[in-house]
Amino acid sequence: MISVILPSYNEEKMIQTAADTVAGILKSENIAYELVFVDDGSKDKTWENIVLANKNDPCVTGVHFSRNFGKEAAMFAGLEKARGDCCVVIDCDLQHPPEKIVEMYRLWEQGYEVVEGIKEDRGEESAFHKFAANSFYSLISGATGMDMASSSDFKLLDRKVVDTLNSLPERNVFFRALSFWVGYRKATVYYSVQERTAGESKWSTKALVKYALTNITSFSSAPLHIITVLGFVMMAISVVFGVIALVQKLNGAAVAGFTTVIILLLFASSAIMISLGIIGYYVARIYDEIKGRPRYIISQMIGEGYDR
Numbered sequence: 001m002i003s004v005i006l007p008s009y010n011e012e013k014m015i016q017t018a019a020d021t022v023a024g025i026l027k028s029e030n031i032a033y034e035l036v037f038v039d040d041g042s043k044d045k046t047w048e049n050i051v052l053a054n055k056n057d058p059c060v061t062g063v064h065f066s067r068n069f070g071k072e073a074a075m076f077a078g079l080e081k082a083r084g085d086c087c088v089v090i091d092c093d094l095q096h097p098p099e100k101i102v103e104m105y106r107l108w109e110q111g112y113e114v115v116e117g118i119k120e121d122r123g124e125e126s127a128f129h130k131f132a133a134n135s136f137y138s139l140i141s142g143a144t145g146m147d148m149a150s151s152s153d154f155k156l157l158d159r160k161v162v163d164t165l166n167s168l169p170e171r172n173v174f175f176r177a178l179s180f181w182v183g184y185r186k187a188t189v190y191y192s193v194q195e196r197t198a199g200e201s202k203w204s205t206k207a208l209v210k211y212a213l214t215n216i217t218s219f220s221s222a223p224l225h226i227i228t229v230l231g232f233v234m235m236a237i238s239v240v241f242g243v244i245a246l247v248q249k250l251n252g253a254a255v256a257g258f259t260t261v262i263i264l265l266l267f268a269s270s271a272i273m274i275s276l277g278i279i280g281y282y283v284a285r286i287y288d289e290i291k292g293r294p295r296y297i298i299s300q301m302i303g304e305g306y307d308r
């Protein structure tokens, strides 16, 4: 059986369409399935529609969060609840073409354990968004040592991989990179991002910046190393200036040099503050992890064996 995980946040218009489309495709290919909708604390009728979809097709199951925990949490909740021999994560706005699930499934049958969905193009996005996404992915690719450009959350994972991911103890998870990090036999499927047919994108620029920062710090300690490098550069500069100052002093020609002093002082203090900020960010992340709070809180579930 294949479990299709659909994180959904304020997607009331999409639930039934998504359920019908995905179920229709899988039925026509004779693939046994379950659809796991994860309602990420929606404020609209998403949960009611999931319950309705479950009445129409008992293979539809649902998990309802007590509040919005974010897409990462929703995907991991889906992976934890899924019972299939393989799991696919797909956006419930159908921007990931559901026909590709079949292609992924066939690759899985051939023995691939992770099937990555790779974007052929990024769809309609602003120039700024493209630039930010590119910089983010080159940073993350550098940090993980894997080419993550054009990767997405659309992927199929074998049961083994799902169990591995479920056993990771960390609170702050970054699904896209973790599925690279775990290894296993990989295949790729190319797809082009579809237009959204209903509802709107949930990602504001602020949310994306936060997402980028969180994921960079959870996968890379490069910013901390940059601080050390910066420290050495500043030390080299101070040796040069120190020698110059000493020589001038010994020659009895110590200049007023007020401008230099001010510039150095301002530069050094801002460098120190930025460095402290970066370190502080990591400390905050350690604090988050050490509190050990759950990734999400489930308030309701629906579907066979899920009822509560």
Ligand code: UDP
Pocket: 006, 007, 008, 009, 010, 011, 040, 068, 069, 070, 071, 074, 090, 091, 092, 093, 095, 200, 201, 202, 203
């Ligand atoms: N989503 C979610 N929780 C959130 C934000 C988004 O579960 O806090 C889901 C959303 O319902 C959709 C998927 O994640 O199924 C992708 O979101 P969206 O379409 O808004 O992102 P975009 O396609 O614009 O990158």
Ligand code: MG
Pocket: 091, 093, 095, 196, 201
């Ligand atoms: Mg979308």
